[in-house]
Amino acid sequence: MSHTVRHKKMLLTRLKKIQGQSVALEKMLNREHECAEVLQQLAAIRGAVNGMMLQVIQGHLTDHVVKEPEEMQREADLEVVMQVIKSYLK
Numbered sequence: 388m389s390h391t392v393r394h395k396k397m398l399l400t401r402l403k404k405i406q407g408q409s410v411a412l413e414k415m416l417n418r419e420h421e422c423a424e425v426l427q428q429l430a431a432i433r434g435a436v437n438g439m440m441l442q443v444i445q446g447h448l449t450d451h452v453v454k455e456p457e458e459m460q461r462e463a464d465l466e467v468v469m470q471v472i473k474s475y476l477k
Contacts, residue, residue, distance in 0.1 A: 390446030401439045408432045437476040444472055 391398060412428045448465050 390450045391443065394442075394446060398439065398442070401435065401442070405432060405435045405439065408435060441472060441476055445469060 408428065408431055412425070412432065415425055415428060448468060452461055452465060
């Protein structure tokens with residue numbers, strides 16, 4: 388079973404939050420708001436999407452890379468890769 392299926396409820400909850408943030412941004416743009424408020428909302432959306440992406444990437448690597456033969460080495464490799472991805476997505 389795919390990790391996205393196993394974690395479907397959690398991923399859908401994250402997605403609904405992202406959708407709510409997008410709707411809030413649309414409302415802001417349809418009314419007068421300061422640029423700083425719009426930028427703040429965009430940053431929140433970006434952070435939420437990046438968080439979801441990180442969760443899916445980590446699940447993918449865990450299921451499809453780590454759970455193969457030579458698990459100990461692959462777990463070490465996973466940690467290195469995850470640190471790079473976490474740094475990139477910040």
